[in-house]
Amino acid sequence: MQLNDLHDNPGARKKRMCVGRGIGCGKGKTSGRGVKGQKARTGVSIKGFEGGQMPLSRRLPKRGFKNIFAKDYVAINLGRLQEAIDAGRIDAKKPITSESLMASGIVSKARDGVRVIGKGEIKSKVDLTVAGASKSAVAAIEKIGGKITLTVKAKDQKAA
Numbered sequence: 001m002q003l004n005d006l007h008d009n010p011g012a013r014k015k016r017m018c019v020g021r022g023i024g025c026g027k028g029k030t031s032g033r034g035v036k037g038q039k040a041r042t043g044v045s046i047k048g049f050e051g052g053q054m055p056l057s058r059r060l061p062k063r064g065f066k067n068i069f070a071k072d073y074v075a076i077n078l079g080r081l082q083e084a085i086d087a088g089r090i091d092a093k094k095p096i097t098s099e100s101l102m103a104s105g106i107v108s109k110a111r112d113g114v115r116v117i118g119k120g121e122i123k124s125k126v127d128l129t130v131a132g133a134s135k136s137a138v139a140a141i142e143k144i145g146g147k148i149t150l151t152v153k154a155k156d157q158k159a160a
Helices: 078-087 098-104 135-143
Strands: 074-077 114-117 127-130 147-150
Touching (some): 074 078, 078 135, 114 135, 135 147
Parallel strands (some): 074 114, 127 147
16 A cells, blocks of 8 residues: 555545536536526525515414513423432432433433422432422422422522
């Protein structure tokens, strides 16, 4: 093997098509665009244009609004938390935070925080530190002797 023997695999480098260089190149005149005018130009978008007719997007009524300040919490059920403790992915004796939930793979992204929901039942005594929790989740955790610390005030949680 010598340097002059080195070469790419066949088909590894595809030659770029030459356009707009006369009829002999096969892509002359309109360069494969097929039309004249606005559609032949670059950087022009006419999506949603319906030939002068009022576009569908403008005919339909606007409904509601999107709150740009709304918090996006990740919801986790008590039953899911108990399954993770039973499987050994979370140690119930140590404090459980959103970081430990992400490290164990129960939550993929923390987003604006983790919120515990009271669905399912929890049997292990846990020490949770999360952004929010429903009243039923707080009651269930405190009933078994666990402790839950909320990092976000209850008023701010209602956005989620």
